[in-house]
Amino acid sequence: MNEKTHYRKVFKSDHLGVADLEDYSEAGSNLVFTISTVRQEYGTRVAGKKIDANIAYFHEDIKPLVVNATNSKTLKNLCGGSPFVEDWRDVKVQLYIDPNAKLKGEVVGGVRISKLSPKTQKVELTAENVKQWQSAIEAVKRDGNLDKVLARVTVSTENQKLIMEQANVS
Numbered sequence: 001m002n003e004k005t006h007y008r009k010v011f012k013s014d015h016l017g018v019a020d021l022e023d024y025s026e027a028g029s030n031l032v033f034t035i036s037t038v039r040q041e042y043g044t045r046v047a048g049k050k051i052d053a054n055i056a057y058f059h060e061d062i063k064p065l066v067v068n069a070t071n072s073k074t075l076k077n078l079c080g081g082s083p084f085v086e087d088w089r090d091v092k093v094q095l096y097i098d099p100n101a102k103l104k105g106e107v108v109g110g111v112r113i114s115k116l117s118p119k120t121q122k123v124e125l126t127a128e129n130v131k132q133w134q135s136a137i138e139a140v141k142r143d144g145n146l147d148k149v150l151a152r153v154t155v156s157t158e159n160q161k162l163i164m165e166q167a168n169v170s
Helices: 018-026 069-078 130-143 147-152 157-166
Strands: 032-046 049-058 065-067 091-098 110-113
Touching (some): 018 110, 069 110, 130 147
Antiparallel strands (some): 032 049, 049 065, 091 110
16 A cells, blocks of 8 residues: 655644544544643644644543634533633544635635534454553553443453453452
8 A cells, every 4th residue: 555645744743633633534533532621821832833722632642632713612512601611621522624624814624623522432442452452451550440441442351351461450
């Protein structure tokens, strides 16, 4: 398979962008993530400029998202109408690429938060997903059980035993 590189990848970004979502889509992600917190940050560097912005951080291992005005309105609605960023936590969102998003009047495409709450099923955790598997082992080492892991994913009985063994917990 011939791998191609999106032109935007050369522009190093510490924040989630269209090229990142394209990578997740190509990897089969349904683009549903859980916001852990949103913070107002002043003088943060975004696309080479210092700006004041609302920044969403996720429980999943992905870059933070600069929450623009459009996405702020959507988050407000998803969070019971609260305009306070402190209330925008632990909320599941589905991200998508809006090819018609504008920046300063120019159509550039952008990351959007879906207005609909995602309806997700728990994913089956297997050893093939090395990063999540290792996170599960670390969680068991930390907590002594699988409770927090099972709150996020489905794990077969056989794999539960294997995770416990690998975490050296009986």
